[in-house]
Every structure is written in structure tokens, then in C-alpha cells.
Amino acid sequence: MNVLLFLDYAGVAVFAATGALAASRKQLDIIGFLFLAAVTGIGGGTFRDLIIDVPVFWVVNPAYILVCAAVSVIVYFGAHLVESRYKLLLWLDAVGLAAYCVMGAAKGYAATGSPTVAVVMGMLTATFGGILRDLLSGEPSVLMRPEIYVTAALAGAASFTILTVAGVPLLAAALAAFAVAFLIRGGALRFGWSFPRYRSRPGRRPEDIP
Amino acid sequence: MNVLLFLDYAGVAVFAATGALAASRKQLDIIGFLFLAAVTGIGGGTFRDLIIDVPVFWVVNPAYILVCAAVSVIVYFGAHLVESRYKLLLWLDAVGLAAYCVMGAAKGYAATGSPTVAVVMGMLTATFGGILRDLLSGEPSVLMRPEIYVTAALAGAASFTILTVAGVPLLAAALAAFAVAFLIRGGALRFGWSFPRYRSRPGRRPEDIP
Amino acid sequence: MNVLLFLDYAGVAVFAATGALAASRKQLDIIGFLFLAAVTGIGGGTFRDLIIDVPVFWVVNPAYILVCAAVSVIVYFGAHLVESRYKLLLWLDAVGLAAYCVMGAAKGYAATGSPTVAVVMGMLTATFGGILRDLLSGEPSVLMRPEIYVTAALAGAASFTILTVAGVPLLAAALAAFAVAFLIRGGALRFGWSFPRYRSRPGRRPEDIP
Numbered sequence: 001m002n003v004l005l006f007l008d009y010a011g012v013a014v015f016a017a018t019g020a021l022a023a024s025r026k027q028l029d030i031i032g033f034l035f036l037a038a039v040t041g042i043g044g045g046t047f048r049d050l051i052i053d054v055p056v057f058w059v060v061n062p063a064y065i066l067v068c069a070a071v072s073v074i075v076y077f078g079a080h081l082v083e084s085r086y087k088l089l090l091w092l093d094a095v096g097l098a099a100y101c102v103m104g105a106a107k108g109y110a111a112t113g114s115p116t117v118a119v120v121m122g123m124l125t126a127t128f129g130g131i132l133r134d135l136l137s138g139e140p141s142v143l144m145r146p147e148i149y150v151t152a153a154l155a156g157a158a159s160f161t162i163l164t165v166a167g168v169p170l171l172a173a174a175l176a177a178f179a180v181a182f183l184i185r186g187g188a189l190r191f192g193w194s195f196p197r198y199r200s201r202p203g204r205r206p207e208d209i210p
Numbered sequence: 211m212n213v214l215l216f217l218d219y220a221g222v223a224v225f226a227a228t229g230a231l232a233a234s235r236k237q238l239d240i241i242g243f244l245f246l247a248a249v250t251g252i253g254g255g256t257f258r259d260l261i262i263d264v265p266v267f268w269v270v271n272p273a274y275i276l277v278c279a280a281v282s283v284i285v286y287f288g289a290h291l292v293e294s295r296y297k298l299l300l301w302l303d304a305v306g307l308a309a310y311c312v313m314g315a316a317k318g319y320a321a322t323g324s325p326t327v328a329v330v331m332g333m334l335t336a337t338f339g340g341i342l343r344d345l346l347s348g349e350p351s352v353l354m355r356p357e358i359y360v361t362a363a364l365a366g367a368a369s370f371t372i373l374t375v376a377g378v379p380l381l382a383a384a385l386a387a388f389a390v391a392f393l394i395r396g397g398a399l400r401f402g403w404s405f406p407r408y409r410s411r412p413g414r415r416p417e418d419i420p
Numbered sequence: 421m422n423v424l425l426f427l428d429y430a431g432v433a434v435f436a437a438t439g440a441l442a443a444s445r446k447q448l449d450i451i452g453f454l455f456l457a458a459v460t461g462i463g464g465g466t467f468r469d470l471i472i473d474v475p476v477f478w479v480v481n482p483a484y485i486l487v488c489a490a491v492s493v494i495v496y497f498g499a500h501l502v503e504s505r506y507k508l509l510l511w512l513d514a515v516g517l518a519a520y521c522v523m524g525a526a527k528g529y530a531a532t533g534s535p536t537v538a539v540v541m542g543m544l545t546a547t548f549g550g551i552l553r554d555l556l557s558g559e560p561s562v563l564m565r566p567e568i569y570v571t572a573a574l575a576g577a578a579s580f581t582i583l584t585v586a587g588v589p590l591l592a593a594a595l596a597a598f599a600v601a602f603l604i605r606g607g608a609l610r611f612g613w614s615f616p617r618y619r620s621r622p623g624r625r626p627e628d629i630p
Contacts, residue, residue, distance in 0.1 A: 025413025026354060029405035031361040035337070035353070038330065046261065051466065051476050056261050062326035076408065086416055116482035120458065127455070135345065135555065136353060140416055143455070143556060144446060151451040195449035198496065203445025206506055206560055235623025236564060239615035241571040245547070245563070248540065256471065266471050272536035286618065296626055345555065346563060350626055 003171045004106055007178065008045070008057070009067060011099030014092045015129045016041030016068040020075035021089040022137040030076050036137060037072040038065065044129035048104050048121055052111040090189055093130050093142065094152070098181035101126035101156035102174050106164075115161045122157020123150060126181075147188035148195060156181025213381045214316055217388065218255070218267070219277060221309030224302045225339045226251030226278040230285035231299040232347040240286055246347060247282040248275065254339035258314050258331055262321040300399055303340050303352065304362070308391035311336035311366035312384050316374075325371045332367020333360060336391075357398035358405060366391025423591045424526055427598065428465070428477070429487060431519030434512045435549045436461030436488040440495035441509040442557040450496055456557060457492040458485065464549035468524050468541055472531040510609055513550050513562065514572070518601035521546035521576035522594050526584075535581045542577020543570060546601075567608035568615060576601025 019040030023033040042058050042065070049056045058064040082088050101122040108114075108121030127143070127150055134141045142149055160177035164170070187193050229250030233243040252268050252275070259266045268274040292298050311332040318324075318331030337353070337360055344351045352359055370387035374380070397403050439460030443453040462478050462485070469476045478484040502508050521542040528534075528541030547563070547570055554561045562569055580597035584590070607613050 022413075024408050027408045027412055028354070029358075029361075029407050031358075031364060031405065032353065033408070034364075035333070035360045038334075050260055050470055051479060053475060053479075055263060058330075059261060059263075059322055059324075059327050062324050062330075065326055065330050079408070086413060112479055114479075114482050116485055117479050120478075120482075120485050123455070124458075131556065136341065136351065138351070138354065139413075141556065141558070143452065144448075144558065145416075148449075148451075150455045151449075154451060154454075195451065197447045197449050198444050198453070198499070202447055203442075203506060203559075206565075232623075234618050237617045237622055238564070239568075239571075239617050241568075241574060241615065242563065243618070244574075245543070245570045248544075260470055265473060268540075269471060269473075269532055269534075269537050272534050272540075275536055275540050289618070296623060346551065346561065348561070348564065349623075355626075 003174050004103060007099040007174060008103050009064070011096050011103060012041040012045065012064050013067050013071055014099070015044070015096035015133075016071040017075055018089045018093045018096065018130065019133050020072045021079060021085050021092070022133050022139055023072075024075060024079040025085055025139070026137055030072070033072040033076050034069055036133060037075070038068045039136060040129045040133040041068040041071070042129075043132040044100050044125040044127070045103070047128050048107060048125040052108055052121065054107070054111060090142075091186075094182060094185040094189060096129065097126045097149075097153050097185055098156055098178045100129065101153040101181050102160050102177045105157040105160040105177070106174070109161060109164060115165055118161045119154065119157045122160065123154045126153035126157070146192075146194050146197070148184060148193050149188070151195070152181045152185035152188065155184050213384050214313060217309040217384060218313050219274070221306050221313060222251040222255065222274050223277050223281055224309070225254070225306035225343075226281040227285055228299045228303045228306065228340065229343050230282045231289060231295050231302070232343050232349055233282075234285060234289040235295055235349070236347055240282070243282040243286050244279055246343060247285070248278045249346060250339045250343040251278040251281070252339075253342040254310050254335040254337070255313070257338050258317060258335040262318055262331065264317070264321060300352075301396075304392060304395040304399060306339065307336045307359075307363050307395055308366055308388045310339065311363040311391050312370050312387045315367040315370040315387070316384070319371060319374060325375055328371045329364065329367045332370065333364045336363035336367070356402075356404050356407070358394060358403050359398070361405070362391045362395035362398065365394050423594050424523060427519040427594060428523050429484070431516050431523060432461040432465065432484050433487050433491055434519070435464070435516040435553075436491040437495055438509045438513045438516065438550065439553050440492045441499060441505050441512070442553050442559055444495060444499040445505055445559070446557055450492070453492040453496050454489055456553060457495070458488045459556060460549045460553040461488040461491070462549075463552040464520050464545040464547070465523070467548050468527060468545040472528055472541065474527070474531060510562075511606075514602060514605040514609060516549065517546045517569075517573050517605055518576055518598045520549070521573040521601050522580050522597045525577040525580040525597070526590075526594070529581060529584060535585055538581045539574065539577045542580065543574045546573035546577070566612075566614050566617070568604060568613050569608070571615070572601045572605035572608065575604050
């Protein structure tokens with residue numbers, strides 16, 4: 001099986017699982033699970049394919065939808081077995097982020113030949129599904145969490161692009177970039193890695209500004 | 211008049227009305243009414259046309275925009291006559307949902323020939339306008355309400371697709387599927403129909419998780 | 421330098437700066453600055469290009485991405501020098517709104533030949549970046565602020581379209597329309613201009629409706 005195709009299914013499936021876990025946290029019904037799983041699983045890739053102007057992947061191959069549906073059912077019946085669903089959600093999100101940033105960079109590079117576009121596509125599409133999930137389910141956005149998040153997607157996408165431009169074979173470049181992204185995000189989750197945050201002062205509320 | 215064209219205009223007009231009603235609840239000005247009406251009315255169809263890669267319907271035929279504008283003005287001057295604007299919003303949303311899920315399934319099936327894609331397009335595009343409206347106006351999301359919502363769109367889209375694949379004429383398939391979706395959502399609104407919700411336990415806040 | 425190209429870069433750069441300022445208000449790290457700057461800077465134009473079905477501008481020319489990156493770094497190191505970042509954000513947003521509404525109308529008119537589509541594209545794309553920024557960063561939406569906002573974009577887009585249809589040369593039409601939009605939004609910010617808001621009564625919370 002082609003490594004990119006495997007990463008693609010893996011990214012869709014684990015993001016779908018995070019959507020279903022968010023649905024379980026909000027105690028939605030089974031169709032709510034399906035909906036959030038589908039939107040989270042295919043959201044980033046849909047956005048990617050629209051921007052680089054290729055046919056949307058799940059329209060070409062509806063098997064991705066069935067993967068999301070299967071994952072929703074598994075989570076619906078299995079989520080109560082998990083000690084901390086939010087932790088599981090964050091770790092699966094890390095796997096999805098790593099898979100999607102490679103796919104985004106690979107498809108972006110193949111479609112445009114521009115390394116800059118490849119890196120940006122990898123960063124944006126890896127984070128888009130999670131952003132959609134958090135917006136729709138009312139979870140606090142992963143973007144605003146203190147640990148490193150977008151950086152992991154950026155590093156994975158940049159690694160894949162640099163290795164590919166340097167002539168490294170696809171399989172090696174994809175696996176190395178996946179590992180870079182997952183280790184950075186996983187380390188941030190496990191050890192609380194963060195960059196220095198902007199210190200000056202937090203924003204005041206608009207109504208307090210004279 | 212072609213039944214699909216009629217459903218299309220009806221879906222746009224009633225979703226536009228729900229956008230304008232949301233604007234009235236937030237006491238926006240007339241341009242705020244226009245904006246929310248346009249975004250809600252054409253949002254789902256825009257998304258549908260981008261994904262199946264056909265020209266966006268209101269770019270091809272700007273009359274849809276004028277429909278949204280006319281609806282905004284009517285709501286601006288008439289909304290105070292209504293006892294409960296939020297109830298009216300929910301009922302119009304039900305009509306729009308039913309019209310849009312048929313249109314989404316029909317256009318998705320015509321463009322791809324895949325029943326799975328048709329059902330998913332119907333479900334996603336019927337709910338997309340309402341999701342946008344609630345996000346932009348800060349209303350609580352219809353997705354999170356306890357009664358059946360996405361299910362109605364899914365049932366309507368599936369009915370249309372099954373009937374069409376079975377060879378039922380367009381007019382009959384469209385009307386039957388519209389009725390299925392509207393009766394399910396209307397019954398849910400009127401009688402509080404809901405599926406069993408996921409029971410286990412609600413999600414804790416992220417900061418309470420050790 | 422072509423006036424439209426200049427407005428395009430100016431719109432991207434100042435919207436990117438508002439995204440970075442929102443990041444500084446939320447005390448994100450440098451990559452959070454980059455991310456919000458990129459999404460805000462290129463969001464409206466991406467949406468515009470998808471809808472009128474032309475290649476996305478920053479995929480064709482990745483220099484726009486580098487502009488967003490440069491702006492983020494400048495804001496990261498310079499934002500503490502500013503007395504009121506939220507006021508600066510609103511004023512830069514006004515410049516971006518004025519630049520983007522002209523670009524949206526110009527590209528929409530060039531692609532479709534429809535004045536209605538041109539006006540709507542100008543209005544939607546000028547406001548889209550700011551809406552995305554506020555959604556992602558959790559700022560109160562500019563849409564809901566009491567002063568005139570969408571109206572400025574609408575007036576600028578309409579001015580450009582009317583002048584262009586009337587045969588006024590591109591440079592004059594673009595500058596005049598930019599001025600109209602900026603003066604309206606600037607006057608609203610400076611003097612609190614607003615339309616009469618919808619008076620009847622605010623919306624009740626859904627759970628208070630019998």
C-alpha cells in the first residue's frame with residue numbers, strides 16, 4: 001500500500017475519532033457523532049483540495065466517508081471505556097496532525113511545485129479539521145492551548161518539503177516528516193513544551209478601552 | 211417551474227429569513243440584516259458547488275442575491291409582528307433544511323453518480339447555512355440542540371437518493387424527500403423527538419483533567 | 421506598479437497585521453502570530469478566488485505568504501510599543517477592508533461581468549478575513565460592533581462597480597472606491613457613526629422561550 005494513501009486514511013480516521021470523542025463529551029446522539037466525525041475527518045483535506053484545485057478526495061473516493069461512519073460507531077459504543085476522553089482526543093489529534101501535514105505538503109507540492117505553498121498547505125490543512133471540530137462542538141480551541149501545536153504541523157510540512165526537494169525518496173521523506181511532527185506535538189503534550197509566549201500584556205476587553 | 215429550481219429558491223429564501231431573524235435578535239442594523247441573510251441563504255449552496263466543482267449558483271444567476279436582499283427588508287420591517295422570532299427561525303430553518311437536503315443530494319448525484327456522495331452532500335449542505343448563521347451571530351448552535359436535526363437532513367437526502375436510484379421520477383422523488391425531511395424535523399420541533407443521547411458522562415473542562 | 425496589485429498587497433499586509441495583533445492580545449507564541457496573520461491576511465482573497473473559480477492568488481504567487489510572515493515578526497517585536505493594540509487593530513482592519521472590497525469587486529466583475537456579483541464579492545471578501553480572525557482568536561466579532569462596518573465594504577464595492585460600469589479608468593475608480601470605504605469606516609470608528617439599529621427588542625435566550 002502506498003505510504004501516502006495509508007497516511008491519508010490514517011489521518012481521516014483518527015481525526016474522525018477526535019470528532020466523535022468531542023460529540024461524546026457534548027453527549028450528542030449517534031447522528032451527531034457521525035456529523036462531527038465526518039466534518040473533522042474530511043474537513044482539512046476538503047479545504048486542501050479546494051485550494052489547490054484538484055477534485056475533492058472523498059467525492060472521488062467515497063470510501064473515506066464510510067471510514068468516518070465506522071469510526072463514529074466504534075467511538076459511540078467504546079468511548080465510555082476510556083478513562084479520559086479529552087486526553088485521548090488530544091493524542092489522536094496529534095496523530096492526525098502528523099499524517100495530515102505530510103499529505104498537505106505532498107499534495108501541495110505535487111500540484112504547484114512551490115516549496116512555500118507546500119509548507120503552508122501542510123500547516124493549514126493539518127490544523128483545519130481540529131479547528132472546525134472545536135468551533136462546531138464549542139470545545140476550547142486547540143489553537144489557544146499553551147503547548148506547541150501549529151509548530152508541529154509546520155515542522156512536519158517543512159521537513160517533508162525539504163527532504164523531497166533534496167531528492168529523498170517518498171517513503172523515507174513521509175515517514176521522517178510524520179515522526180518529526182508527531183514527536184514535537186507528542187512531546188508538547190507529554191512534557192508541556194511551549195515557546196515563550198508574547199509577554200507584554202494581555203488584551204483588554206474592547207469595552208474597557210477609552 | 212422546475213421543482214428543483216423552486217426548491218432552490220425556497221431554500222435560499224427561507225434560510226435568508228432565518229439569517230435576518232438572527233440579526234433582529236441581535237438588534238443589528240439593516241446592512242447587518244442583509245449580510246446575515248445573504249451568508250445564511252447562499253452559504254450551504256456555495257459550499258456544495260465548490261465541493262462538486264460546478265460554477266457557484268449565485269455567481270451564475272445573481273437573482274438569488276436579490277431574493278436575499280428582498281427577504282431582509284421584509285424581515286426588518288415585519289419581525290416585530292412575530293410573537294416569538296426564535297420559534298419562527300427554527301421552523302423556517304426546518305423548511306430550508308428540507309429544501310436544501312434535496313438540492314444537495316440532487317446536485318451531488320448529478321455531478322458524481324455516487325449515492326454515498328449524494329447523501330453526504332445533502333446532509334452537509336442542508337446544515338451548513340444554519341451552522342454559519344449561528345457561528346456568526348453568536349446564537350447557540352442548532353447542532354447542539356437536544357432534538358433531532360442532522361438526522362432530518364440525512365433522512366431527506368437518503369430518501370431522494372434511494373428513490374432516484376430506484377428510478378422514481380424527479381418530481382415525485384424530490385417532493386417525497388422534502389416531506390420526509392420536513393416531517394422529521396417538524397416533529398422533532400413540535401413534539402421534542404430525540405434519539406437517546408450518549409449517556410456515559412459529559413466532558414470535563416480541560417483544566418479539570420489531571 | 422499596478423494599482424490593483426498594490427491594493428492587493430496592502431490588503432493582505434494590513435489584515436495580516438490585525439491577525440498578529442489579535443495573537444498578541446491572546447499572548448500566543450510566534451508561530452501563533454504567523455498562523456493568525458496568514459489566515460487573516462489571505463482568508464478573504466482565498467474565499468474570493470474559490471468562488472469565482474480562478475487559481476488562488478497565494479498559490480500562484482507565494483510572495484503573499486512571505487509578506488504575512490514578515491508582518492508577523494514585525495508585530496511580534498513591535499506590538500508592545502503601541503498604546504492601544506485593539507484600536508490599532510480596528511484602524512488597520514479599516515484599511516484592509518477598503519483595499520479588499522475594491523479587489524473583490526474588481527476580480528468579481530472581471531470574472532463574471534455581473535455588477536451584482538461584483539458588489540457581493542467585494543462585500544463578502546472584505547469582511548471575511550476579519551470574521552475568521554475574530555472566530556479563531558475568540559475576539560468579539562467586528563460584525564456585532566455597533567458602528568457601521570459591513571456598510572463601508574458595501575459602499576466601496578458598489579462605488580467601484582458603478583464607476584467601472586460608467587467607464588471611469590481603473591486607477592481613478594479604485595482610488596475613489598478605496599477612499600469611500602475607508603472614510604465611511606474611519607468616520608464610524610472616529611465619530612461612532614451608526615445606523616439606527618433594529619429596535620423592537622433583543623432576542624430572548626432559547627431556554628426562556630415557552
